[in-house]
Amino acid sequence: xxxxxxxxxxxxxxxxxDHETVLDKINFExxxxxxxxxxxxxxxxxTTLLRILTTALRPTSGDILYSGQLxxxxxxxxxxxxxxxxxxTGVKLSLSVAQNLAWMSGQNSAADRFAEALKVAALTDxxxxxxxxxxxxxxxxxxxxxLLLSEADIWYLDEPYTALxxxxxxxxxxxxxxxxxxxxxxxxxxxxxxxxDSLRTFSLMSPVLGANG
Amino acid sequence: MGTPHAYGFWAYLLRDLSLANHRRGEVASxxxxxxxxxxxxxxxxxxxxxxxxxxxxxxxWVLALLTTLLSVEGLFSRxxxxxxxxxxxxxxxxxxxxxxxxxxxxxxxTGLPLTLFSPFLGLLLSLPxxxxxxxxxxxxxxxxxxxxxxxxxxxxxxxxQQSALLLTLIVMPLYMPVIIFGSSVxxxxxxxxxxxEPLAALGAxxxxxxxxxxxxxxxxxxxxxxx
Amino acid sequence: MNWTWFYRMGSPKWFYQTTSKMxxxxxxxxxxxxxxxxxxxxxxxxxxxKQGNSFRIIYLHVPASLLAxxxxxxxxxxGAIGLIWRMKLSYMVMKCAAPLGAVLTxxxxxxxxxxxxxTWGSYWVWxxxxxxxxxxxxxxxxxxxxxxxxQSQDVANKASAILALVGTVNIPIIYKSVDWWFTLHQPSTxxxxxxxxxxxxxxxxxxxxxxxxxxxYAVALCxxxxxxxxxxxxxxxxxxxxxxxxxxxxxxVFR
Numbered sequence: 293x294x295x296x297x298x299x300x301x302x303x304x305x306x307x308x309x310d311h312e313t314v315l316d317k318i319n320f321e322x323x324x325x326x327x328x329x330x331x332x333x334x335x336x337x338x339t340t341l342l343r344i345l346t347t348a349l350r351p352t353s354g355d356i357l358y359s360g361q362l363x364x365x366x367x368x369x370x371x372x373x374x375x376x377x378x379x380x381t382g383v384k385l386s387l388s389v390a391q392n393l394a395w396m397s398g399q400n401s402a403a404d405r406f407a408e409a410l411k412v413a414a415l416t417d418x419x420x421x422x423x424x425x426x427x428x429x430x431x432x433x434x435x436x437x438x439l440l441l442s443e444a445d446i447w448y449l450d451e452p453y454t455a456l457x458x459x460x461x462x463x464x465x466x467x468x469x470x471x472x473x474x475x476x477x478x479x480x481x482x483x484x485x486x487x488x489d490s491l492r493t494f495s496l497m498s499p500v501l502g503a504n505g
Numbered sequence: 506m507g508t509p510h511a512y513g514f515w516a517y518l519l520r521d522l523s524l525a526n527h528r529r530g531e532v533a534s535x536x537x538x539x540x541x542x543x544x545x546x547x548x549x550x551x552x553x554x555x556x557x558x559x560x561x562x563x564x565x566w567v568l569a570l571l572t573t574l575l576s577v578e579g580l581f582s583r584x585x586x587x588x589x590x591x592x593x594x595x596x597x598x599x600x601x602x603x604x605x606x607x608x609x610x611x612x613x614x615t616g617l618p619l620t621l622f623s624p625f626l627g628l629l630l631s632l633p634x635x636x637x638x639x640x641x642x643x644x645x646x647x648x649x650x651x652x653x654x655x656x657x658x659x660x661x662x663x664x665x666q667q668s669a670l671l672l673t674l675i676v677m678p679l680y681m682p683v684i685i686f687g688s689s690v691x692x693x694x695x696x697x698x699x700x701x702e703p704l705a706a707l708g709a710x711x712x713x714x715x716x717x718x719x720x721x722x723x724x725x726x727x728x729x730x731x732x
Numbered sequence: 733m734n735w736t737w738f739y740r741m742g743s744p745k746w747f748y749q750t751t752s753k754m755x756x757x758x759x760x761x762x763x764x765x766x767x768x769x770x771x772x773x774x775x776x777x778x779x780x781x782k783q784g785n786s787f788r789i790i791y792l793h794v795p796a797s798l799l800a801x802x803x804x805x806x807x808x809x810x811g812a813i814g815l816i817w818r819m820k821l822s823y824m825v826m827k828c829a830a831p832l833g834a835v836l837t838x839x840x841x842x843x844x845x846x847x848x849x850x851t852w853g854s855y856w857v858w859x860x861x862x863x864x865x866x867x868x869x870x871x872x873x874x875x876x877x878x879x880x881x882x883q884s885q886d887v888a889n890k891a892s893a894i895l896a897l898v899g900t901v902n903i904p905i906i907y908k909s910v911d912w913w914f915t916l917h918q919p920s921t922x923x924x925x926x927x928x929x930x931x932x933x934x935x936x937x938x939x940x941x942x943x944x945x946x947x948x949y950a951v952a953l954c955x956x957x958x959x960x961x962x963x964x965x966x967x968x969x970x971x972x973x974x975x976x977x978x979x980x981x982x983x984x985v986f987r
Contacts, residue, residue: 664887668881671877671878674877678902678906679906681909682905682908682909682910685910689913706909725894728887729890732887
């Protein structure tokens with residue numbers, strides 16, 4: 293059916309902040325080709341969980357395994373193969389669209405793929421424009437354009453649909469679909485409705501893995 | 506960033522320089538402050554040459570110190586607020602390299618112009634002619650120390666609003682040895698003594714700071730920025 | 733090796749209960765040491781040949797300076813333990829040591845100024861020791877200010893601990909450079925009455941005072957940490973019991 297070893301294995305993650313237990317024994321597995329939506333009300337710990345998964349935050353206890361190995365022991369390998377898109381996108385407003393995209397995608401993408409990414413993100417006409425002149429939605433799409441150039445295995449997307457219109461949302465879904473067909477996996481957090489086939493969901497109020505669709 | 510590229514020292518240095526280029530006005534203002542403050546000194550204490558030349562090395566160093574503190578505030582907080590810092594934290598590259606790149610960019614934009622300006626400042630304050638070279642050499646090494654130590658303060662106060670005063674309070678005690686040895690270099694030069702001696706101490710401090718400060722900054726950023 | 737004793741010591745509840753038993757004794761020891769030291773030093777020790785009676789301020793000045801410096805290292809070590817072992821109690825000790833040390837540094841500077849006026853003619857003289865003490869005060873103030881600037885207690889703990897450690901690394905550098913600077917600028921340095929060249933009749937009360945100050949520091953720190961524990965753990969059952977007992981009329985301070 294799928295790989296023997298899951299791509300990502302999360303075991304008993306607990307996170308306590310200032311005497312408050314934000315995450316209590318989170319357990320799930322991610323196979324390649326999965327798109328996992330983390331659900332939960334605002335403040336329920338969705339961003340915290342994603343940050344723990346990207347190792348930006350250290351959990352109070354628990355383990356994360358990538359392809360069967362503890363992340364703490366294969367840090368370079370793991371971090372080279374993940375992509376994180378957070379609430380703030382890392383777009384530098386004083387630089388142009390092309391400069392930002394080049395930085396985010398590693399400055400070594402082939403010219404035609406780069407142009408294709410700009411086209412899908414509807415930013416071809418703005419390639420040389422400084423990002424501070426763009427609208428909020430367009431700025432988001434600059435960051436999202438890197439999804440088309442990324443070679444990462446696992447994507448962690450925190451509220452990817454923020455500030456996007458219908459076309460933007462479709463673009464994100466299309467990117468995720470392409471990614472999963474190539475064998476990658478996505479963990480995204482959003483309280484909006486996600487329309488995708490075979491979407492898995494994970495709710496932070498009652499952390500029991502569910503399947504949708 | 507998900508690709509196995511490793512953005513190291515040079516990438517961050519060049520990027521920060523490019524970003525500074527887009528903020529030329531903001532970047533130049535501490536240096537303008539330096540110039541204006543230097544002109545206030547003779548206005549405040551009297552324009553007699555002997556008086557000015559006796560205090561010129563010390564005054565220039567104190568002003569260099571204040572200028573560095575003024576310019577360092579946004580070093581990490583800009584990246585923190587637009588999400589770049591988090592990307593730095595989760596990149597496979599060890600955090601010390603980007604930090605060193607950014608601090609070096611800060612030095613290129615603040616300390617280096619300061620060093621190059623210093624003969625002019627010496628002129629304004631009647632620095633004796635023997636003092637010009639030691640002043641410039643001392644500042645070249647010393648402003649490196651100042652940038653490194655200021656980056657520690659900047660890292661501790663990244664998430665805080667209006668942190669300029671707190672940053673100054675934190676970094677001032679750490680600056681004491683730098684200003685002591687730094688101004689001694691120039692003063693020795695003026696007095697005709699061997700200014701290589703305090704310069705050696707200053708160089709040793711720069712080496713120590715170069716080894717320790719980026720490590721401290723990386724640790725501080727990891728522990729205190731994402732919560 | 734069995735480390736459970738170490739981890740048990742990290743429990744705030746254990747600290748509170750142990751100090752409840754220890755503090756009455758420690759307080760008695762402190763009071764007697766300070767009393768003996770003060771009476772002996774201020775009243776019975778012989779007059780100094782050069783300074784007359786004004787030298788007696790050293791019975792406050794020297795212990796305060798020693799404790800100020802030792803207190804900084806204690807604060808830094810507590811911070812380091814908190815960072816390495818993530819021990820909440822250690823962070824509380826660090827947080828309470830900061831204002832205590834700052835006040836002691838201020839006392840040292842103040843008594844130094846008081847000493848300076850009759851002895852050398854002015855309240856403030858820039859020399860190596862005084863300048864180093866002043867910088868120590870700034871280091872303390874920095875840790876205090878940083879610790880109270882954050883909203884999250886966790887982040888405040890870590891930031892203060894790191895700053896305290898950075899300061900610790902710098903203290904020897906600062907002291908040595910200030911020392912060098914002043915031997916440069918004041919070749920005929922003012923000589924304080926150094927301990928080895930002190931007459932034993934003046935030195936013994938000083939020892940008693942130093943010991944008394946150490947005990948006083950321990951008492952003050954324990955009291956401050958106890959309050960901090962009660963504050964931070966106020967939602968737990970054992971704290972509610974303690975407060976309940978106090979309410980019921982059991983007015984003992986060390987309950």
